[in-house]
Amino acid sequence: MFTPTRRDLIRMAAAAVAARSLPAWAEDLGLEAVGGQAALGARRILESLPLASEGSGIPIWILSSSRCGYCVKMNRERPGPVAGIATHYIAYPLADAETGAVARVWRARTIATYRRFMAGGLRHVPAVAMPTLTGRSRHHASPDAGLNDTQLFEKYWAEIRMVKSLWADGNGQIRSVTPESYLFVTPPEGAALIRLPGDGVPVLQAMLKEFPGWFRPAD
Numbered sequence: 095m096f097t098p099t100r101r102d103l104i105r106m107a108a109a110a111v112a113a114r115s116l117p118a119w120a121e122d123l124g125l126e127a128v129g130g131q132a133a134l135g136a137r138r139i140l141e142s143l144p145l146a147s148e149g150s151g152i153p154i155w156i157l158s159s160s161r162c163g164y165c166v167k168m169n170r171e172r173p174g175p176v177a178g179i180a181t182h183y184i185a186y187p188l189a190d191a192e193t194g195a196v197a198r199v200w201r202a203r204t205i206a207t208y209r210r211f212m213a214g215g216l217r218h219v220p221a222v223a224m225p226t227l228t229g230r231s232r233h234h235a236s237p238d239a240g241l242n243d244t245q246l247f248e249k250y251w252a253e254i255r256m257v258k259s260l261w262a263d264g265n266g267q268i269r270s271v272t273p274e275s276y277l278f279v280t281p282p283e284g285a286a287l288i289r290l291p292g293d294g295v296p297v298l299q300a301m302l303k304e305f306p307g308w309f310r311p312a313d
Contacts, residue, residue, distance in 0.1 A: 125288050125289075125290070126261060126288065126289045126290075127279075127286045127287060127288045127289065128260050128261075128286065128287055129283070129284055129285065129286040129287075130284060130285070132260060132287075133278070133285050133286050133287035134285055136256075136257045136260060136276075136287050137278050137287055139253050139256060139257050140155045140182075140257060140276060142253065143155075143182075143184055143250060143253060143254065144184075144199075144200035144201070144203050144238070144250055145182040145183065145184060145203065146182070146183040146184070146185070146199065146202075146203065146204060146205045146207065146208030146209075147180060147181065147182045147183070147205065148174065148175045148180075148181055148183075148205045149175030149176055149177075149178075149179050149180050149181050150175075150180050150311070150312075151177075151178040151179050151180050151311050151312075152178060152179055152180065152298065152302065152309045152310070152311055152312075153179075153180045153182060153278065153311075153312040154179060154180070154181055154182065154275055154276070154277055154294050154295060154298050155182045155184060155275065155276040156181065156182070156183050156184065156273050156274070156275045156276075156293065156294060156295075157184050157186035157254070157271075157272050157273060157274040157275075158183055158184065158185060158186060158208075158212065158272055158273050159185075159186050159187060159188040159189075159192060159272040160185075160192060160195065160211050160212050160213075160214060160216070160217070161187075161188045161189045161191075161192060162188055162272040162273065164272075164273065164292075164293075165212065165272050165273050166212060166213075168273060168293045169209065169212045169213075172295070173209075176295055176299075178302070179295065179298060179299075180311070180312050181295065183205070183208050184254065185199035185200060185208060185211055186254065186272055186274075188270060188272055190221055190224050191217075191221050192221070193221045193222045193223075193224060193247055194219040194220045194221045194222045194243060194247075195211055195216035195217065195219040196211070196247065197219075197222055197243040197244075197246050197247040198211070198216055198219055198243070199211045199216070200238075200246060200247070200250055201238060201243070201246060222243050222244040222247050223244055223247075224251075225247070225248040225251050225252065227248070227252060228255075229252065229256070230252055230253070230256070231248045231249045231251075231252040231253075233245045233246075233248060233249040234249060234252070234253075236249070255268060257276070258274075260287075260289075261289050271291050273292055273293050273294075274289065274290070274291055274292075275289070275290040275291075275292065275293065275294025275295075275297070275298075276288065276289055276290070276294070277290065277294055277297075277298055277301070279301075279305070279308040279309060280308055280309070280310065281305065281307075281308045
């Protein structure tokens with residue numbers, strides 16, 4: 095299976111703009127989205143991440159930090175699955191002090207470890223070095239079991255940043271926002287990946303009622 099590099103994603107996004115294939119409906123709905131091959135490539139990356147998942151149905155990916163008060167509230171008020179939705183939480187560090195705990199959550203890939211992280215139960219875990227790389231990590235193809243926490247963090251940090259880079263500002267700066275949600279939709283105009291600053295579950299529920307034909311369950 096083809097997994098895009100950061101250069102591939104940038105090239106595909108540029109091609110989408112040139113072909114006017116970015117979803118015009120997204121602007122009408124007040125949403126941020128990329129279309130075409132950039133959306134498909136970013137979805138493949140999201141699916142490859144170390145997820146803490148619960149529920150089944152239409153997928154949503156949510157970046158969440160234990161140092162984010164809104165994220166903590168979101169997880170406290172939604173302590174279990176949402177009917178018809180496969181919620182894929184991705185631990186994400188807002189502070190360097192979280193990096194070691196995030197690596198632990200990524201390695202475990204369980205909702206129980208993620209919930210413990212969000213409740214502050216992993217704050218004792220020492221931080222690991224924050225990567226300075228751009229693009230894909232040299233550990234990208236290495237099995238997780240053969241990586242230490244620093245290497246594991248670098249591997250997936252790079253992948254997450256590649257997706258986030260699709261919404262970088264004019265200076266190439268990537269916003270660190272949590273929670274941050276991603277939805278994949280297939281309207282008549284073609285596939286698109288939507289970015290939502292905040293908890294995207296209520297938005298997904300509303301869109302499922304308004305545009306049910308735009309979504310399909312996870313494979």
